[in-house]
Amino acid sequence: MAQLICQDLTLGYDGHEILSGLSFEVDAGEYLCIVGENGSGKSTLMKTILGLQSPMRGKVTTGDGLRRSEIGYLPQQTVVQRDFPASVWEIVLSGCQGRQGLRPFYTKEDKALARENIRKMGLEALTKRCYRELSGGQQQRVLLARALCATQKILLLDEPVSGLDPKVTAEMYGLIDTLNKRDGITVIMISHDLDAAMRYATHILHIGSTVFFGSKADYLRSDAASSFRKEDETA
Amino acid sequence: MTEMIQKLTLYLQYPFVQYALIVGVLIALCSSLLGITLVLKRFSFIGDGLSHVAFGAMAIAAVFRLTNDMPLMLAITILSAILLLRSGQKAKIKGDAAVAMISVGALAVGYLLMNRFSKSSNISGDVCSTLFGSTSILTLRKSEVWLCVVLSILVLVVFILFYNKIFAVTFDEDFARATGTRANLYNLLLAVIIAVIIVLAMNLVGSLLISALVIFPALSAMRLFKSFRSVTVCAAVYSVLTAALGILVSVVADTPVGSTIVAIEIAAFVVCWAAGAIKGGVRK
Numbered sequence: 001m002a003q004l005i006c007q008d009l010t011l012g013y014d015g016h017e018i019l020s021g022l023s024f025e026v027d028a029g030e031y032l033c034i035v036g037e038n039g040s041g042k043s044t045l046m047k048t049i050l051g052l053q054s055p056m057r058g059k060v061t062t063g064d065g066l067r068r069s070e071i072g073y074l075p076q077q078t079v080v081q082r083d084f085p086a087s088v089w090e091i092v093l094s095g096c097q098g099r100q101g102l103r104p105f106y107t108k109e110d111k112a113l114a115r116e117n118i119r120k121m122g123l124e125a126l127t128k129r130c131y132r133e134l135s136g137g138q139q140q141r142v143l144l145a146r147a148l149c150a151t152q153k154i155l156l157l158d159e160p161v162s163g164l165d166p167k168v169t170a171e172m173y174g175l176i177d178t179l180n181k182r183d184g185i186t187v188i189m190i191s192h193d194l195d196a197a198m199r200y201a202t203h204i205l206h207i208g209s210t211v212f213f214g215s216k217a218d219y220l221r222s223d224a225a226s227s228f229r230k231e232d233e234t235a
Numbered sequence: 236m237t238e239m240i241q242k243l244t245l246y247l248q249y250p251f252v253q254y255a256l257i258v259g260v261l262i263a264l265c266s267s268l269l270g271i272t273l274v275l276k277r278f279s280f281i282g283d284g285l286s287h288v289a290f291g292a293m294a295i296a297a298v299f300r301l302t303n304d305m306p307l308m309l310a311i312t313i314l315s316a317i318l319l320l321r322s323g324q325k326a327k328i329k330g331d332a333a334v335a336m337i338s339v340g341a342l343a344v345g346y347l348l349m350n351r352f353s354k355s356s357n358i359s360g361d362v363c364s365t366l367f368g369s370t371s372i373l374t375l376r377k378s379e380v381w382l383c384v385v386l387s388i389l390v391l392v393v394f395i396l397f398y399n400k401i402f403a404v405t406f407d408e409d410f411a412r413a414t415g416t417r418a419n420l421y422n423l424l425l426a427v428i429i430a431v432i433i434v435l436a437m438n439l440v441g442s443l444l445i446s447a448l449v450i451f452p453a454l455s456a457m458r459l460f461k462s463f464r465s466v467t468v469c470a471a472v473y474s475v476l477t478a479a480l481g482i483l484v485s486v487v488a489d490t491p492v493g494s495t496i497v498a499i500e501i502a503a504f505v506v507c508w509a510a511g512a513i514k515g516g517v518r519k
Contacts, residue, residue, distance in 0.1 A: 050413035069415025075407065084275060084406060087462035097403040098414030104396040130461030150414040 001063040002027050003154055003186055004049065009058035011044045017056065018044065024205055024213040028064055028153070031180050031187045033197035033204050040208035042190045046158055049188070069098050072151030074143050076158050082132060088142050089127050092118055095149025110149075117145040121175070137168035144175070154186040155179065161193065173200060239487060246486050254380045255482055255492070261387035262439045263478030263496070265432045267452035267470040268394050271463075272405045272425060274453040280331060281319055282449040284338035285433045286442035288315045290365055291341030293437075294348040305382065308434050316430040320422055367441040367493050383435055390428055397421065402463055439478075440493030448474070451500040458504075458511030477503050 002025035010020040019041040026032050036042050047053040049060055051068055062068055072095075095117075096110040118127055121141040126134065131142060140160060147155055160176065161169040177200050180187045191197050197204060204219040206212040212222050246252045266282075273279055292311035296304030319334060350358060375383075394401070403411045404421045412418040436445045456469035481496030488495075 047409075050409075052409055052412055067415075069413075071413060073410050073413045075409055078407070080275060080277065081406065083457075085457050085461050085463060085466045086402070086406060087464075090402065090463050091406065094399070094403040094406060094411075095414070097399060097411060097416050100399070100416075104399065106399065128462075133461070146410070150410075 003062060003064045003066045004188075005061045005063060006049070007058050007061070009045075009048065009060070010056040011041050011048055012056050013044065013053070019207055019211075020057075022058070022207065022211065026154075026186060026188060026203070028186055029180070029184050031177075031200055031202045032189070033201035034188065034190045034207065035192075035194055035197055035204065036207040037209075042207065043158065045207065046156060046190055049156060066153055070151050070153055072147035072155045074140070074147050074155065074157040074160055076162065077139070084132060086131050087128055088118070088123060088131060088134075089114070091131055091142055092123075092145045092149060095146035098150050113149055114145075117148040120148065121145040135168075136164050137172065140164065140172060141175070148179075148185075152183075152185070154188070157187065157189040159190050159192065161191075161196075176200070242487055243483060251375070252482075252486055254375045254377075255486075256479060258375060258380055258383045258387075259439050259478045259482045259492070259496075260475050261384060262432070262435050263448055263452075263474040264471055265387050265390045265394075266436055266445070266448040267474030268391075268467065269425070269429055269432055270449035270451075270453040271456070271467060271470055272401055273429070273449055274457075275405050278320070279446065279450050280334050280338075281316070281429065282433060283446040284319065284334035285312055285316055285430060286437065286445040287338040287345070288312055288341045289434050289437055290442040291345035291348075293365060294345035298348050298352040305434065308437075309431065312434050313427050313430040316426040316433075317423060320426040365437070365441060366443045367491060386431055386435055390431060393424070393428060397424065398467075401425065406463075440496060444493045444497050447497040447500055448478075451497075451504050452477075455500075455504045455507035458507045459514070473503060473507075 004026040006022060006024050009022040010017060011022070012018045018039075022045070034042055034045065044053065048055050050071060050073055051060070062071075093106055093110065093114040096106060096113060099110075100106070118124060121144055123138070123141055123145060126138060126142075131139060134142065144155075144160075155176075157176065161172050164172060173196055176187060176189070179185045180200075189197075189201075198216065198220075201216055203215055204212065206219065206222075212219060214222075270282070273281060289308050289312045292308040293304055295311075296307045301307060315337060319337065346362060349362060400416065400421050403416055404418050404425075408418050408422075433445055436448055440448060452470035452474040453466070455473055456466045460466045460469050477499045478496055481499045482492060484490065484499070485492045485495040
């Protein structure tokens with residue numbers, strides 16, 4: 001059974017439709033890239049999957065033992081976070097908050113999990129540092145560690161490499177790939193970067209004027225890919 | 236100097252000075268804790284807006300000649316806080332404009348009501364003391380002191396119990412919500428606590444100066460410290476010290492309590508800013 005099933009979704013806001021009739025499924029261990037032009041509804045789709053926004057029609061369901069709150073999320077940076085006084089430790093640990101219910105304080109297990117994910121992301125030396133003083137790539141790794149505290153199963157990444165330089169971008173992609181291949185975490189990534197999508201993804205969801213969902217090999221043969229590629233070249 | 240100390244020891248034996256100190260310090264402590272969240276969520280002005288709403292509510296209470304205006308003030312202020320924080324994200328009128336609108340509206344209507352319906356012989360004096368809290372903290376009755384103490388402790392306990400949740404919701408509301416934290420519930424809780432603090436703080440500094448109690452401790456602490464916990468602790472200590480000092484100075488030097496506290500907070504902010512600049516190199 002699929003971990004995430006989107007059935008006949010119609011997305012939009014304020015009664016304004018931007019995408020309709022969208023259906024796709026994601027199985028455990030897959031690496032799905034969502035590509036499409038600006039304004040095609042990628043971020044809206046992501047918010048809908050996370051349950052931050054309800055679809056105008058259709059529904060999102062989870063399966064394979066995945067609960068809706070077990071979806072880890074790597075958001076784009078917000079203005080609030082840019083000058084937020086918080087240490088790396090505090091931010092990573094806050095990833096465990098979703099499971100706390102009304103329990104006021106973190107348990108030993110939560111702290112061990114946070115420590116483990118800090119190690120996994122290679123942030124040990126920065127644990128006590130202030131988030132706002134880190135480089136863009138380090139900040140993304142902190143948020144990734146936080147997302148890993150919230151989930152062991154599936155990660156949603158919203159343009160994880162935007163604003164990073166080429167070297168850090170490659171490292172970030174490598175890190176995400178390791179999580180997918182070694183730890184078996186399902187990855188859903190919104191991306192502008194079609195080359196990276198082609199390199200790492202197992203499946204592609206292309207939204208916009210033409211909609212495509214399927215494996216990477218099928219996508220390469222489809223019209224959606226060639227039209228998107230062409231736009232990319234002229235742009 | 237010895238003369239001043241003698242004067243201070245003498246004053247400290249008066250119950251009204253003791254009450255003022257207890258209540259003042261507790262209120263300052265509570266407002267500084269919540270202030271960090273408000274400043275970081277870009278809601279600094281909500282404190283200001285709400286205090287004007289509380290002023291309006293007080294005027295309404297005066298019109299109906301309620302002897303105890305606290306419950307009505309609390310109810311109206313809590314309601315406005317919920318409306319303002321809820322509308323923060325998706326309202327047609329943007330957050331800051333909504334706050335400004337409610338804030339001046341309540342101020343104007345409040346003054347209008349007090350001017351027309353108040354039976355007091357000294358209306359401008361009344362208005363002045365409500366806005367700047369000139370003397371009311373020194374005229375607290377024992378029951379009011381108890382109410383303030385109980386509410387402050389309640390706020391403190393709630394803050395400590397929900398500290399981790401408040402951090403999660405302040406740092407990244409979308410993430411918190413997506414991973415199963417009931418962000419709306421905690422936003423509601425924050426709104427209620429903020430409203431309670433505002434109503435309490437009106438006694439101390441009056442409605443125009445409440446923002447200072449909310450903003451200065453947080454901003455000063457953020458100059459010096461870099462983790463949420465250390466900022467919280469520093470803001471609390473800063474706030475307690477400045478409030479206590481402000482009250483003592485105002486008693487000895489016979490100056491208005493609210494303005495004195497705020498003046499000391501400004502001075503302390505400058506010190507923190509300078510210390511932060513020296514410590515971390517000059518930042519903008």
